[in-house]
Amino acid sequence: MLDQVQSRRPALGQALAETATAIDRLFDRTLAVPRDSRGRLVEAMRYAAIGGGKRLRPLLVLASGALFGVPRNHLLRAGMAVECIHVHSLIHDDLPCMDDDALRRGRPTVHIAYDEAVAVLAGDAFLALAFETLASPSTHPDAQVRSHLVLALARRSGAAGMAGGQMLDLAAEAEAELDLDAVTRLQRLKTGALIRWSVGAGAILGDAPADAIASLMAYAQCLGLAFQIADDLIDAAGDESCAGKRLRKDGDRGKKTFVGLLGIDRARDRAERLADQAEDHLRDFGPAADLLRDIARFAVERDR
Amino acid sequence: MLDQVQSRRPALGQALAETATAIDRLFDRTLAVPRDSRGRLVEAMRYAAIGGGKRLRPLLVLASGALFGVPRNHLLRAGMAVECIHVHSLIHDDLPCMDDDALRRGRPTVHIAYDEAVAVLAGDAFLALAFETLASPSTHPDAQVRSHLVLALARRSGAAGMAGGQMLDLAAEAEAELDLDAVTRLQRLKTGALIRWSVGAGAILGDAPADAIASLMAYAQCLGLAFQIADDLIDAAGDESCAGKRLRKDGDRGKKTFVGLLGIDRARDRAERLADQAEDHLRDFGPAADLLRDIARFAVERDR
Numbered sequence: 387m388l389d390q391v392q393s394r395r396p397a398l399g400q401a402l403a404e405t406a407t408a409i410d411r412l413f414d415r416t417l418a419v420p421r422d423s424r425g426r427l428v429e430a431m432r433y434a435a436i437g438g439g440k441r442l443r444p445l446l447v448l449a450s451g452a453l454f455g456v457p458r459n460h461l462l463r464a465g466m467a468v469e470c471i472h473v474h475s476l477i478h479d480d481l482p483c484m485d486d487d488a489l490r491r492g493r494p495t496v497h498i499a500y501d502e503a504v505a506v507l508a509g510d511a512f513l514a515l516a517f518e519t520l521a522s523p524s525t526h527p528d529a530q531v532r533s534h535l536v537l538a539l540a541r542r543s544g545a546a547g548m549a550g551g552q553m554l555d556l557a558a559e560a561e562a563e564l565d566l567d568a569v570t571r572l573q574r575l576k577t578g579a580l581i582r583w584s585v586g587a588g589a590i591l592g593d594a595p596a597d598a599i600a601s602l603m604a605y606a607q608c609l610g611l612a613f614q615i616a617d618d619l620i621d622a623a624g625d626e627s628c629a630g631k632r633l634r635k636d637g638d639r640g641k642k643t644f645v646g647l648l649g650i651d652r653a654r655d656r657a658e659r660l661a662d663q664a665e666d667h668l669r670d671f672g673p674a675a676d677l678l679r680d681i682a683r684f685a686v687e688r689d690r
Numbered sequence: 691m692l693d694q695v696q697s698r699r700p701a702l703g704q705a706l707a708e709t710a711t712a713i714d715r716l717f718d719r720t721l722a723v724p725r726d727s728r729g730r731l732v733e734a735m736r737y738a739a740i741g742g743g744k745r746l747r748p749l750l751v752l753a754s755g756a757l758f759g760v761p762r763n764h765l766l767r768a769g770m771a772v773e774c775i776h777v778h779s780l781i782h783d784d785l786p787c788m789d790d791d792a793l794r795r796g797r798p799t800v801h802i803a804y805d806e807a808v809a810v811l812a813g814d815a816f817l818a819l820a821f822e823t824l825a826s827p828s829t830h831p832d833a834q835v836r837s838h839l840v841l842a843l844a845r846r847s848g849a850a851g852m853a854g855g856q857m858l859d860l861a862a863e864a865e866a867e868l869d870l871d872a873v874t875r876l877q878r879l880k881t882g883a884l885i886r887w888s889v890g891a892g893a894i895l896g897d898a899p900a901d902a903i904a905s906l907m908a909y910a911q912c913l914g915l916a917f918q919i920a921d922d923l924i925d926a927a928g929d930e931s932c933a934g935k936r937l938r939k940d941g942d943r944g945k946k947t948f949v950g951l952l953g954i955d956r957a958r959d960r961a962e963r964l965a966d967q968a969e970d971h972l973r974d975f976g977p978a979a980d981l982l983r984d985i986a987r988f989a990v991e992r993d994r
Contacts, residue, residue, distance in 0.1 A: 424849060507857055510817065511849040514844045517843075529834040533825045537825035539821075540818045541818075543818040
């Protein structure tokens with residue numbers, strides 16, 4: 387996938403590649419394997435976190451923080467924190483009692499490669515690591531900023547955010563009727579919450595003015611939804627070997643998705659329009675926000 | 691159990707009862723049930739968190755913070771945060787892939803009363819709620835204090851703390867030889883970490899001087915170990931209907947415990963000695979620390 391991005395959008399391709407390398411290195415340094423039975427837990431965490439992720443959320447933190455001159459090492463730590471929450475959710479969502487997936491990023495999922503107990507604990511430990519990372523003075527010298535980041539990420543990870551979204555998603559399989567509003571709300575919690583946090587984190591770290599934050603949050607809102615519709619399109623019409631995970635599972639389970647409700651063409655139109663809107667919200671930032679613009683376009687180009 | 695405490699140690703009995711009521715009320719206010727499919731998730735969280743817990747960790751926060759004149763509402767919020775982590779660990783440890791327990795506090799465990807997916811998500815949401823609670827300005831006006839509390843609790847919940855301890859515990863079932871040092875290290879992570887945080891949190895919230903913190907942490911270290919040995923004694927020799935959970939499971943699984951390694955009499959002696967040492971560390975605090983002393987005695991009296 388990265389090859390494809392690099393040929394179409396070289397600046398974004400390079401930024402994604404550099405972010406992936408930097409985040410891998412940070413995980414590598416953070417996840418030192420202890421010499422006792424905990425070794426297996428930390429190895430499972432390394433297996434889940436290092437290599438293979440798109441690192442879209444950390445890139446959003448970097449791209450947003452760059453608008454306000456935030457030092458790169460602070461942005462990378464906040465990026466690793468949100469990636470911890472993302473990896474946590476992938477590990478737990480793949481469990482047999484949840485989505486029961488055996489493949490992720492082209493490799494066996496954590497509970498297959500290790501076992502279920504290790505997968506539950508590894509997911510838990512990533513949640514804790516996210517907040518440990520944010521609360522550490524290495525992430526920002528001002529405790530007010532750190533505390534703000536923790537509060538926002540905790541809200542967006544729990545019952546009022548991502549975990550709540552996954553609950554709605556599990557319930558959606560059983561529900562006969564789920565309209566566009568309900569699917570939109572579900573995805574806003576399940577995937578949108580972390581995308582909004584990532585864009586907001588750069589602004590919080592950079593002590594951005596209120597109007598800049600409002601524009602960025604409006605951008606993130608559109609981006610999150612565009613990104614999810616593109617994900618649904620990949621699930622409905624994508625190539626399994628490219629995606630590195632089982633596809634067509636939404637339809638098989640009768641899960642309501644944007645594609646299921648709108649059809650492929652209208653879903654694609656909707657995603658394009660959301661990417662346009664996302665770009666519109668960046669108009670006051672000038673060329674400094676080109677990377678964020680590229681990300682919005684990339685989000686909806688991924689499925690082709 | 692509370693009746694027994696109240697007759698032997700009336701002040702502690704009253705403190706436990708008051709803390710339980712206050713923590714129940716705080717959970718009740720915090721866990722408002724949404725009117726959509728997330729309702730089931732939040733109901734499961736209420737089921738796990740409200741009613742029935744000893745609230746020993748919140749009481750430790752209260753008793754330690756009282757030494758430094760910390761307002762009670764701040765202490766209760768920190769107490770709820772550590773109780774969130776505790777409840778999180780109980781829900782996940784009870785899962786079929788972990789300890790596979792069907793009974794907890796005399797009631798079906800969360801994955802039995804609801805289902806496994808809800809249990810995984812409820813545990814996750816409690817982890818997030820703990821950090822949301824600590825990072826909120828209602829817990830303390832100084833962000834430095836909030837950030838410190840988050841950092842310490844995150845470290846003690848993850849791979850280097852409680853989750854790591856549970857991993858050691860799962861591995862211990864398979865290991866032929868586990869000596870006293872190894873069992874001590876395991877329990878220091880698995881149960882000691884949260885007890886140390888609880889005692890430390892009162893001191894952090896009260897901006898306590900370094901020597902007071904050192905004494906309290908030494909107290910907490912002894913208390914945590916005494917508490918765990920008493921737990922092992924209850925498992926080996928206690929009454930199932932009093933404990934409200936399945937007992938005798940450690941021996942059945944060949945798990946190495948203090949009782950298994952020392953025998954009942956020597957384990958009880960060891961616990962008593964640790965409670966004495968815990969009390970010794972409180973000598974500079976005078977009668978203000980009587981509640982902490984009572985807790986140390988209570989920890990080792992529980993099994994009789």
